[in-house]
Amino acid sequence: MNTSCKANTELSRCISSSINHNLFKIGKDHSTRRLLPFLSKNCKNEIKMRRGTRKGRGVVSMSRTEAAEKSDGLTYKDAGVDIDAGSELVKRIAKMAPGIGGFGGLFPLGDSYLVAGTDGVGTKLKLAFETGIHDTIGIDLVAMSVNDIITSGAKPLFFLDYFATSRLDVDLAEKVIKGIVDGCQQSDCALLGGETAEMPDFYADGEYDLSGFAVGIVKKDSVIDGKNIEVGDVLIGLPSSGVHSNGFSLVRRVLERSGLSLKDNLPGSSLSLGKALMAPTVIYVKQVLDIISRGGVKGIAHITGGGFTDNIPRVFPKGLGALVYENSWAVPPVFKWIQEAGRIEGAEMNRTFNMGIGMVLVMKEEAALRLLGDDHGKNSVYRIGEVVSGDGVSYR
Template sequence: MSTALKPNPDLSLSFATSSRPSYSKPNSTHTHLPRLPSLTFSGLSVASSSGPSKSRSLCAVSKNVGSDQDGGFSYKDAGVDIDAGAELVRRIAKMAPGIGGFGGLFPLGDSYLVAGTDGVGTKLKLAFDTGIHDTIGIDLVAMSVNDIVTSGAKPLFFLDYYATSRLDVDLAEKVIKGIVNGCQQSDCVLLGGETAEMPGFYAEGEYDLSGCAVGIVKKESVINGKSIVAGDVLIGLPSSGVHSNGFSLVRRVLDHSGLSLKDQLPGNSVTLGEAVMAPTVIYVKQVLDIISKGGVKGIAHITGGGFTDNIPRVFPKGLGAVIYNNSWEIPAVFKWIQEAGRIEDVEMRRTFNMGIGMVLVVSKEASQRIIEEENGAYCIGEVITGEGVSYR
């Protein structure tokens, strides 16, 4: 059973209401908002060192590069080069060995502190276009806590960074309410953050977000993939849609589809805007509950890089995965993106989660129990001897 510390409301209050240090930036002003407590990477894996395990996430920034080709769109056409990001991870790993996991592990007595940091990418652009700001904070929390729970860590606290050219208090309040909501779903505390006003740096009415989550797991309970063997089973937990990766490609498809965000998703009652802005599922409570019952050997958060890059990150050397085709229902939004953008299967699988936001590698014995107990969980594949991810 996974052992984790329970949040202490009294201790959380003493931290969360304290002032946070700030360092002034040239030509900027900072508004320090006390944050009340809430009770509640896409990169390639590299060899771990004997010291603390470190994570490294790659922030994919769209350059809005067009494509003159007549074929389907790709993530690279939209301005995001996953291979370039992976090369950066390899170079950083030479300077800081151990980089590459979903979360960074720092030893603390008989436990590890596990930390992760992330943003929500160019999904923010669609938040500006749709006016949907009350759930983007959920996405922000989800991207970090879903990373650290892959080690079996219980999130303890979250910190956010909100930056804008001119502070719109009402808009910022909506965003921060979403962050509080995400922390409640994660059973962690919003400990503090930074609100930065930087005139002239961002477009009028726009803002940027990033955040950091820290959790804890007993050393004997850490999930690290080392015990995975051929024949183990892949269990997929359903996503709510696109989550927070691949939006540079989503936006490119939207630009060329002739449809607006107010149009209905073909064959569906929701609008395209509602479909693509559905908040990222926070898997923390579900995954920790599954871990507590035994049999979980490895966990992959399906973010940028899709199945192709993320599942192999949790395998020992010499092991790969087979994914069973048609073993779960692919959400309509992905079918529309693929058809409207004429996107190849291999590109979809390396860019999007395709309806599976978290993959658990478990023993055969545990797989049957999990499928029976977890509503919506799918048996999506198995571990094999080999390399990479294949489909059949």
């Protein structure tokens, strides 16, 4: 496979003059290609690293438990994902590497920052295996990383992927890579390279794993970091396409409890559960960068696992919280089914899923009003709340 990229005029030196097909070389039993950062003593203090948990990010256990069978309402922890354990790991890592915790990691480059992010698509892959829908999972992969780095105001430059499987099925892999290419096109960034690792006996037959890595750029004086957020600022929500790429361990437990299959229709809809759940994650790059260009954006939160509860506070200064207006946006039917079929408490839903809002922008009120006025009833943006004194997220 050959790819090409255009030189970006904002970079002070050429990253790559040509792309060698060996970047996509198939490794035997292990990954053979790595990109290693070389840091000078002068720039180490400027590096801002990113690490979160699979409340949105990082690595936590995905094993199943029997706890759900002993309780009436399901929880994410019942499904094998312990958000609190993931948060504890981040705290411990922060002691070793102070400064982590944002959605993207910032690396100084002249008068700009390179902003990097990495992620996977979680156990949504299990549904891809069951439904046979492989041509959009690559869009999810790109979305999870580029949606993170745009929270700093960065324009994505390039993306790399990692595809691992026990036995390479070329036709299936091509479908996955096609989705990655589509995601990069939606993000207006280059697919710079990747790794295909064939590892016999490591994965079940017909299954694979994915991860991705994105790098963008933003001027240092244009970084969006939330530091000037204040009481009275407005929360603007951008609608999601559904579950996106978080919470699928819980979704699969709900499916088991409901007795429905992925081929059955979503209750009250002509759409099958499989298609509703596999709807690709929205890539917000162009919409968010356009809104930023209009001015007034102070902070941005990518709403992944952890929902509003854990993600919105990540961009606030200490002493500030969010008041979310209930019923201020359209919640997709798939979330209503998940909650009813799993008998899941509202607080658990709000801490696990995006509930129909995939990105939250904190804006000056006058800028938010202009944006809402320009929407002209298209429902591409919603006014979903405001910044208040306190901490955490409350609902009214």
